[in-house]
Amino acid sequence: MRVLFVTSEMAGLYKTGGLGDVSRSLPIALRKLRVNVSVAMPYYKAIELKTVHCVGQIAVTFDGKRELVFVFESTIPNSQVPLYLFRHPKLDDYHGDDIVSKFAFFSCCIARLYEFSPQVLGGKLDIVHCHDWHTALVPLLLGESNKLRREQETLESIRTKTILTIHNLLYQGSAPVSLLKTLNLPKRIFHVLPTKKGPRIKLFREGLEHADVISTVSPTYAKEILTGDYGQHINEVLHRRRGDVVGILNGIDGTIWDPRDDKSLPVHYGKNDVLSGKQANKEYLQRTLKLPIAKMPLIGFVGRLEVRQKGINILIAALGHLLPDSAQVIILGTGSKKIKQTLAAFAKKYPDHFVFVPTFDERLARRIYAGADILVVPSKFEPCGLTQMIAMRYGTIPIVRKTGGLADTVVDGKTGFVFEQYSGTALRKKLKEAINLWNTNPNKWSRMAVTCMRQNFSWAVSAKKYKALYARLYKR
Numbered sequence: 001m002r003v004l005f006v007t008s009e010m011a012g013l014y015k016t017g018g019l020g021d022v023s024r025s026l027p028i029a030l031r032k033l034r035v036n037v038s039v040a041m042p043y044y045k046a047i048e049l050k051t052v053h054c055v056g057q058i059a060v061t062f063d064g065k066r067e068l069v070f071v072f073e074s075t076i077p078n079s080q081v082p083l084y085l086f087r088h089p090k091l092d093d094y095h096g097d098d099i100v101s102k103f104a105f106f107s108c109c110i111a112r113l114y115e116f117s118p119q120v121l122g123g124k125l126d127i128v129h130c131h132d133w134h135t136a137l138v139p140l141l142l143g144e145s146n147k148l149r150r151e152q153e154t155l156e157s158i159r160t161k162t163i164l165t166i167h168n169l170l171y172q173g174s175a176p177v178s179l180l181k182t183l184n185l186p187k188r189i190f191h192v193l194p195t196k197k198g199p200r201i202k203l204f205r206e207g208l209e210h211a212d213v214i215s216t217v218s219p220t221y222a223k224e225i226l227t228g229d230y231g232q233h234i235n236e237v238l239h240r241r242r243g244d245v246v247g248i249l250n251g252i253d254g255t256i257w258d259p260r261d262d263k264s265l266p267v268h269y270g271k272n273d274v275l276s277g278k279q280a281n282k283e284y285l286q287r288t289l290k291l292p293i294a295k296m297p298l299i300g301f302v303g304r305l306e307v308r309q310k311g312i313n314i315l316i317a318a319l320g321h322l323l324p325d326s327a328q329v330i331i332l333g334t335g336s337k338k339i340k341q342t343l344a345a346f347a348k349k350y351p352d353h354f355v356f357v358p359t360f361d362e363r364l365a366r367r368i369y370a371g372a373d374i375l376v377v378p379s380k381f382e383p384c385g386l387t388q389m390i391a392m393r394y395g396t397i398p399i400v401r402k403t404g405g406l407a408d409t410v411v412d413g414k415t416g417f418v419f420e421q422y423s424g425t426a427l428r429k430k431l432k433e434a435i436n437l438w439n440t441n442p443n444k445w446s447r448m449a450v451t452c453m454r455q456n457f458s459w460a461v462s463a464k465k466y467k468a469l470y471a472r473l474y475k476r
């Protein structure tokens with residue numbers, strides 16, 4: 001069984017978010033389970049790889065022109081997993097004016113290559129595993145060509161199966177219908193949606209119609225997206241196809257996230273010396289961020305300061321009531337100008353209790369995972385979430401909202417604090433409960449930290465489930 005992972009990003013080469021981590025770790029974990037998997041992604045100019053060689057070229061018709069695309073082969077760094085990179089000027093940068101058309105083009109490259117020169121990818125594929133809206137067009141494109149081939153009654157026609165994994169339904173790859181002309185595909189096979197910006201299509205929605213299996217990154221999110229609130233206006237198709245929707249929790253790579261030998265940490269620690277280790281990291285963080293070494297809990301937030309998903313507004317509401325008396329707070333992340341101004345004002349008002357670092361800085365993120373007592377993840381929705389799992393591995397107790405992967409990874413009172421209602425008041429209540437425990441029962445607190453560190457969020461667990469899913473699909 002041969003599997004091709006088709007993705008827009010990969011940690012270490014080019015990463016914009018959690019999908020990048022999954023695209024790197026999951027194929028490696030699958031390979032360890034002897035799944036024959038390779039990965040395809042655009043060859044952005046920013047990607048630096050030492051050993052790459054060209055294995056073929058294809059001509060892709062796009063917007064009425066024949067575009068020549070070069071395919072390069074390498075391996076995912078520090079692994080044996082083959083990596084295919086697609087080079088073309090349209091794929092030089094991830095961002096750009098027309099990101100939707102860019103990834104539609106990349107999807108055309110995959111379909112074209114698959115159909116006409118599969119030997120470039122090492123031979124015919126049994127399963128094509130796509131991720132998010134960026135590559136959601138692939139199942140439709142393969143499906144359309146399968147249909148054609150079926151008419152010619154070839155045996156090859158219906159063999160390849162497709163999986164589309166939802167990492168985040170908020171972003172759907174919306175494009176004007178003119179994209180269909182660019183793709184040279186008939187309008188009747190698409191779902192044209194009336195919107196304020198005129199009639200549009202959404203690549204994600206098309207993928208959800210055509211993929212053989214729809215998966216997402218936690219069991220709870222798999223249930224949530226069938227409902228109105230979380231379905232982001234395309235839950236109708238998800239609901240109709242609910243029998244094909246599965247949720248498999250992501251993992252974290254224990255070799256990358258390990259407080260025993262994390263190069264960014266001033267002091268390393270494990271389960272046996274978590275108390276002293278965390279205290280040393282906390283003091284280092286306080287000193288370097290110019291906070292007094294106060295005896296109060298240190299609360300961290302690491303992530304995009306995104307109102308629609310990450311709950312930053314309820315966090316601001318809750319902190320407004322808690323500061324400055326009960327805790328010190330560090331917020332690391334980028335966001336809109338308005339949010340940044342609000343947080344900068346907090347920092348000015350409470351210089352001894354509040355630090356805001358408006359960048360993405362992985363080294364500091366790691367120091368926060370290690371040095372904070374509490375990591376807060378107040379997301380409105382969270383398909384899986386990575387930071388709560390990393391925090392737990394670093395013995396930092398998470399406070400999360402009961403949604404998606406947060407609900408599936410944190411147990412209230414055992415491995416963290418979980419609140420349900422999406423409001424500043426509910427979050428404030430949980431924060432107070434946590435702060436109170438920290439102040440009154442340090443023994444219980446450290447037992448909880450060790451329980452957190454004992455949780456097994458390894459990719460091996462998830463990879464086994466994907467392997468079983470591939471096998472089921474293969475037999476279908």
Ligand code: GLC
Binds near residue numbers: 018382385
């Ligand atoms: C997206 C989601 C996040 C998930 C990640 C990887 O970034 O927002 O919850 O952990 O994808 O699947």
